[in-house]
Amino acid sequence: MKTKMDFPSINERKPEGVKEDGSPYRVLVVDDSMFVTKQISQILTSEGFEVVDTASDGLQGLEKYKELYPNIDVVTMDITMPKMDGVSALEKIIEFDKAAKVIMISALGKQDLVKKALLIGAKNYIVKPLDRVKVLERIIQSIK
Amino acid sequence: MRVEYINPFVEAAFNVLKEVLTSEVKRGELYLKSSTQPVMGVAALVGLAGNVEGRVLFDMSMDTALAIASDMNGEKLEKMDDLAKATITELANMITAQAVTKLHELGFTFDLTPPAIFTGENMEVTDSEVEALIVPMELSYGKVEINVAVRERV
Numbered sequence: 001m002k003t004k005m006d007f008p009s010i011n012e013r014k015p016e017g018v019k020e021d022g023s024p025y026r027v028l029v030v031d032d033s034m035f036v037t038k039q040i041s042q043i044l045t046s047e048g049f050e051v052v053d054t055a056s057d058g059l060q061g062l063e064k065y066k067e068l069y070p071n072i073d074v075v076t077m078d079i080t081m082p083k084m085d086g087v088s089a090l091e092k093i094i095e096f097d098k099a100a101k102v103i104m105i106s107a108l109g110k111q112d113l114v115k116k117a118l119l120i121g122a123k124n125y126i127v128k129p130l131d132r133v134k135v136l137e138r139i140i141q142s143i144k
Numbered sequence: 145m146r147v148e149y150i151n152p153f154v155e156a157a158f159n160v161l162k163e164v165l166t167s168e169v170k171r172g173e174l175y176l177k178s179s180t181q182p183v184m185g186v187a188a189l190v191g192l193a194g195n196v197e198g199r200v201l202f203d204m205s206m207d208t209a210l211a212i213a214s215d216m217n218g219e220k221l222e223k224m225d226d227l228a229k230a231t232i233t234e235l236a237n238m239i240t241a242q243a244v245t246k247l248h249e250l251g252f253t254f255d256l257t258p259p260a261i262f263t264g265e266n267m268e269v270t271d272s273e274v275e276a277l278i279v280p281m282e283l284s285y286g287k288v289e290i291n292v293a294v295r296e297r298v
Contacts, residue, residue, distance in 0.1 A: 002197075030158050033230050033233065033237075034226060034227055034230040035216070035227060035230040035231040035233070035236050036219065036234060039217075042218075063287075083224045107237060107238065107241035108238075108241045108245050109241050109244055109245035109248065116224065127235075128237075128238055128241075129238050
């Protein structure tokens with residue numbers, strides 16, 4: 001039997017979350033909802049990304065970005081959060097690192113804040129509810 | 145209470161539940177409830193304040209809440225822990241965000257409070273100054289009642 005040779009392996013496709021050199025893209029997830037953090041982390045790790053850290057408000061997100069820098073490739077940033085909102089945290093991250101790749105996670109109805117974030121320098125945005133295809137597509141667009 | 149306040153919540157609940165759950169979603173008949181009503185076991189409450197004011201309650205039994213949270217997380221959750229509560233909160237957030245977008249388009253302006261989750265047995269809710277309209281959403285693992293008590297600010 002030559003079964004293994006006759007059929008192409010479904011695992012041949014390289015996961016999108018892995019760089020040319022084989023190392024994963026490193027992600028910081030900033031969100032005050034444990035559920036959303038878990039959801040984003042699951043989607044990303046299933047595609048080869050590495051979630052290096054999470055933060056539950058904007059201030060903590062900013063601090064963790066500074067700690068991780070330059071060993072960080074992309075940030076997902078919720079908009080509505082306690083202590084420091086996502087747009088302010090984005091602004092501070094861009095001040096610190098002009099090349100930062102931040103993707104905003106928004107509820108519906110926050111178009112004004114999303115626009116503001118894109119003007120400040122967010123690379124993209126995703127509107128909740130999150131689905132796997134949408135999340136991966138938007139994040140991959142921003143890093144490649 | 146004017147029915148036009150509840151419709152955006154019903155539409156939003158239907159759309160969001162259909163999108164995030166694997167269950168079928170069926171819309172039940174709208175009904176009006178008297179000033180005091182029992183609450184089923186898990187209730188997410190969102191307050192509205194502006195030129196319309198009041199509250200929206202997403203009410204379900206503990207078993208239904210756990211089944212919804214399990215479905216949304218893709219794993220079986222056994223108890224109403226922090227993750228399960230965060231999941232129901234997020235569900236309430238998504239539904240209200242969609243409903244409010246619609247209400248803003250219709251010209252109503254108001255702010256929302258973050259959802260608060262109540263859990264327990266033998267709970268009741270009383271709205272002494274505004275009547276509540278309720279629309280049940282039937283899921284394969286129980287129902288979620290969208291309970292809206294909103295009025296125009298006088």
